[in-house]
Amino acid sequence: MDKIIIEGGKRLSGTIPVSGAKNAALTLLPCALLTDEPLTLRNLPRLADIDGFQHLMNQFGISTMIAGSRPEDFGRVMTLQATRITSSVAPYDLVRKMRASILVLGPMLARMGEATVSLPGGCAIGNRPIDLHLKALEALGAQIELAAGYVRAIAPDGGLPGGRYSFPVVSVGATENALMAAVTARGKSTLHNAAREPEIVDLCKLLVAMGAEIEGIGTSDLVIHGVPRLHGATYMVMPDRIEAGSYACAAAITGGEVTLKGARIEEMEATVQALRDAGVAIEPVAGGLKVASDGKLRPVTLSTAPYPGFATDMQAQLMALVCRAEGSSVLTETIFENRYMHVPELNRMGARIETKGRTAIVHGVEKLTGAEVMATDLRASMSLVIAGLAAEGETQVHRLYHLDRGYERLEEKLALVGAQIERVGSD
Numbered sequence: 001m002d003k004i005i006i007e008g009g010k011r012l013s014g015t016i017p018v019s020g021a022k023n024a025a026l027t028l029l030p031c032a033l034l035t036d037e038p039l040t041l042r043n044l045p046r047l048a049d050i051d052g053f054q055h056l057m058n059q060f061g062i063s064t065m066i067a068g069s070r071p072e073d074f075g076r077v078m079t080l081q082a083t084r085i086t087s088s089v090a091p092y093d094l095v096r097k098m099r100a101s102i103l104v105l106g107p108m109l110a111r112m113g114e115a116t117v118s119l120p121g122g123c124a125i126g127n128r129p130i131d132l133h134l135k136a137l138e139a140l141g142a143q144i145e146l147a148a149g150y151v152r153a154i155a156p157d158g159g160l161p162g163g164r165y166s167f168p169v170v171s172v173g174a175t176e177n178a179l180m181a182a183v184t185a186r187g188k189s190t191l192h193n194a195a196r197e198p199e200i201v202d203l204c205k206l207l208v209a210m211g212a213e214i215e216g217i218g219t220s221d222l223v224i225h226g227v228p229r230l231h232g233a234t235y236m237v238m239p240d241r242i243e244a245g246s247y248a249c250a251a252a253i254t255g256g257e258v259t260l261k262g263a264r265i266e267e268m269e270a271t272v273q274a275l276r277d278a279g280v281a282i283e284p285v286a287g288g289l290k291v292a293s294d295g296k297l298r299p300v301t302l303s304t305a306p307y308p309g310f311a312t313d314m315q316a317q318l319m320a321l322v323c324r325a326e327g328s329s330v331l332t333e334t335i336f337e338n339r340y341m342h343v344p345e346l347n348r349m350g351a352r353i354e355t356k357g358r359t360a361i362v363h364g365v366e367k368l369t370g371a372e373v374m375a376t377d378l379r380a381s382m383s384l385v386i387a388g389l390a391a392e393g394e395t396q397v398h399r400l401y402h403l404d405r406g407y408e409r410l411e412e413k414l415a416l417v418g419a420q421i422e423r424v425g426s427d
């Protein structure tokens with residue numbers, strides 16, 4: 001298996017292009033199910049999860065075509081067309097590799113009147129139930145059956161009536177499934193306490209471009225007026241705010257100055273505020289964001305929260321940054337029950353982090369030292385890369401398949417701004 005070798009201590013300087021957002025792309029792709037016309041998505045990131053989703057869509061008989069990239073398209077351009085659905089089953093061997101596959105449940109149900117999806121297992125950061133997805137679809141009129149490790153959703157006499165659901169917990173995926181099921185329901189649907197992440201807004205914008213009628217976009221209260229059918233569209237995937245925030249931490253921990261091309265500050269306010277509290281200078285510039293630090297970092301105290309709060313997907317990366325702060329930071333992870341697996345690995349690099357339940361106390365240290373470390377989940381892997389960039393000596397990060405799920409051309413982008421980093425096939 002590949003590994004990444006980093007020689008730390010290099011100050012990052014220059015421009016990093018931000019790719020299309022993984023977590024937007026994974027909910028925009030299944031929208032192809034909602035029409036028999038072509039759906040063209042631009043600025044798709046080149047990531048393992050996107051390839052996996054393309055393969056899943058092919059399983060349903062959906063044609064997918066990747067256009068040759070043109071200068072103006074940093075990301076990939078894919079056209080999907082669900083002329084005829086040949087299967088409405090998302091099989092275990094695909095779903096277990098990519099839990100975002102559950103996002104076909106709502107649109108497949110809307111298109112075919114029924115859908116069968118393998119229950120996604122948990123993952124490293126938690127058991128990741130899907131009860132809210134199922135309760136929301138039931139509220140829209142679906143019948144839900146669970147059997148033999150699969151969930152089967154059925155629309156009474158082939159079409160969902162629509163309905164009202166109030167989420168007891170904010171759930172990004174459940175909001176996405178409910179939205180994709182509701183847009184062609186017979187009547188009106190109302191979602192309360194819906195997720196407001198920018199990726200949800202991106203989904204709503206695509207659905208509206210396809211002919212859906214949605215009110216309250218960007219708020220916690222969404223009203224969807226069902227329409228008989230949707231048409232095709234061409235849509236540009238939003239930039240990845242988590243990738244941008246990750247590279248901002250990388251620039252800051254090295255005392256560098258990096259421009260994040262394509263980053264939108266309005267979608268990253270909580271991250272920008274946390275970095276500014278840590279003593280990092282961040283300013284919007286034409287077409288992106290400029291991040292600069294003199295390497296002197298202050299401790300921060302914050303909790304993760306649903307948008308517009310501080311993103312749980314940024315917790316591990318910020319933790320790596322504040323390992324070098326002058327003082328102790330207190331980070332509380334409120335979204336997932338097991339999202340501190342980067343802590344033991346960071347401590348092996350000389351960090352001094354204590355965890356007590358959902359809270360981590362990060363005592364800043366003078367220096368980090370390079371080590372061989374193991375990636376355990378996507379964002380934890382990135383926190384080890386960030387620490388390695390500032391550590392003295394060599395850091396080797398193993399199990400890169402985690403990183404490849406969420407960071408397109410990571411070593412290329414970091415080398416662009418002066419990191420001494422290379423990917424090698426392991427012996």
Ligand code: EPZ
Binds near residue numbers: 131133172174313379
């Ligand atoms: C999405 O996951 C993202 N993934 C995650 O990013 C992100 O961490 C998460 O939202 C929160 O922002 C994609 O968009 C593909 P949730 P999702 O439903 O939809 C509980 C990354 O690193 N819950 O908002 O699965 C759940 O256990 C990934 O890019 C239920 O209890 O997250 C969690 O505690 C990791 N029942 C909380 O809600 C449900 O039915 C939030 O989960 C669903 C969720």
